[in-house]
Amino acid sequence: MNKRHIAAISGLLLAVSGILFAWVAVSRSALSEQTPAAPAVATTGGEKDMRPRGGGAHPLCAPGSTVYLTQAQQEYKLGERGPDSPDVQAAQRNGAKAKVTLRVMDSRGNPVPDADVKVAFFHRGPYSVDGKTDENGFFTAKHMSESDVHFHASKEGYYRTYRNYWFYREGKPCAKDGRWIPWNPTLEVVMKEKRNPIMMKERSIALKMPESSGRFGFDFMEGDWVKPHGNGVVADVWIESVSNPKTTDREATWEHRLTFDFQNEDDGLAIYVEDSFSQMRTPYEAPDKGYAQRMSFVRTGKGGTVQLDNRLKDNEGVIFRVRTRKQDGQLQGGFYGVTVGKFQFPAGPYVRANFQYLINLNEGDRNIEAERAISKGF
Numbered sequence: 347m348n349k350r351h352i353a354a355i356s357g358l359l360l361a362v363s364g365i366l367f368a369w370v371a372v373s374r375s376a377l378s379e380q381t382p383a384a385p386a387v388a389t390t391g392g393e394k395d396m397r398p399r400g401g402g403a404h405p406l407c408a409p410g411s412t413v414y415l416t417q418a419q420q421e422y423k424l425g426e427r428g429p430d431s432p433d434v435q436a437a438q439r440n441g442a443k444a445k446v447t448l449r450v451m452d453s454r455g456n457p458v459p460d461a462d463v464k465v466a467f468f469h470r471g472p473y474s475v476d477g478k479t480d481e482n483g484f485f486t487a488k489h490m491s492e493s494d495v496h497f498h499a500s501k502e503g504y505y506r507t508y509r510n511y512w513f514y515r516e517g518k519p520c521a522k523d524g525r526w527i528p529w530n531p532t533l534e535v536v537m538k539e540k541r542n543p544i545m546m547k548e549r550s551i552a553l554k555m556p557e558s559s560g561r562f563g564f565d566f567m568e569g570d571w572v573k574p575h576g577n578g579v580v581a582d583v584w585i586e587s588v589s590n591p592k593t594t595d596r597e598a599t600w601e602h603r604l605t606f607d608f609q610n611e612d613d614g615l616a617i618y619v620e621d622s623f624s625q626m627r628t629p630y631e632a633p634d635k636g637y638a639q640r641m642s643f644v645r646t647g648k649g650g651t652v653q654l655d656n657r658l659k660d661n662e663g664v665i666f667r668v669r670t671r672k673q674d675g676q677l678q679g680g681f682y683g684v685t686v687g688k689f690q691f692p693a694g695p696y697v698r699a700n701f702q703y704l705i706n707l708n709e710g711d712r713n714i715e716a717e718r719a720i721s722k723g724f
Contacts, residue, residue, distance in 0.1 A: 457483030596649035
């Protein structure tokens with residue numbers, strides 16, 4: 347190949363490079379017009395900023411979350427996994443166009459118009475799209491996203507709601523031609539309305555069991571063990587502790603068991619699942635039936651292996667009913683309460699009771715909607 351050929355080829359390569367550079371510049375310019383960068387950071391009602399990525403996902407999120415999936419999105423739920431397609435890999439690496447429509451409704455399914463909505467996308471930093479829902483409770487937002495979107499809704503007379511939605515789903519065809527799919531899914535956002543909030547007595551309990559094993563009375567009104575172990579007066583429930591702690595013997599079995607035993611046949615505990623998306627995590631009212639008079643929380647194992655653990659999950663709590671009585675066979679009176687936050691029993695060789703609860707002091711009233719909402723992360 348002579349020098350003339352080399353010069354011609356070099357000129358051709360430079361021309362091609364110039365064309366490609368111009369095309370990339372035009373593409374970036376067009377993209378910046380569609381999704382302008384903005385320094386805004388979405389907040390939950392101005393109380394707490396969403397933290398930038400910093401190499402990790404938002405603490406309230408988990409990769410592959412399937413919250414708020416509509417019927418059209420069910421095929422994208424976690425299930426069989428495979429390698430991510432080149433489109434998905436590019437979307438995660440460079441971001442992809444994303445669009446969502448929120449449908450905000452109350453707990454009865456009625457649309458909530460004029461609600462304040464903040465939708466936070468993440469693409470080389472957070473970007474907030476703010477606005478209000480229309481007369482039918484809808485709000486649409488779009489921007490570039492690397493994997494997910496966070497949103498919250500608020501309005502006077504309602505409890506604030508905060509959730510997230512993941513565009514990315516491992517091993518699923520969730521991106522195509524620079525867009526996350528399904529494109530513009532409708533995400534149903536439940537914003538619980540304020541019905542009849544009341545003042546409730548609050549107790550935070552952090553009590554060591556009087557002994558590692560034994561049976562002890564607990565007074566819900568006083569939030570303490572009954573005498574002689576505390577200042578309680580009425581044993582609303584007897585709590586029985588059985589503790590056989592771990593040893594250095596890897597073949598030895600161990601057990602921690604805490605049993606709640608109510609003396610009145612209509613008193614007891616009922617497990618509920620928290621509405622973790624809402625500022626008000628508890629139900630509005632306690633059930634009128636379905637209470638277990640006796641309930642055990644058990645953790646057993648062998649050596650370093652846990653074989654059974656039926657303690658409450660982090661998103662579970664208990665509703666309790668105490669001091670009921672009967673007249674002519676009919677249930678009378680009673681006080682209702684609900685735990686909020688973690689309900690920890692038992693953990694380790696030192697058995698402790700760690701929980702927080704609210705109790706309605708109006709006898710016979712099943713309302714447990716606290717005027718001062720106890721919540722996490724709001």
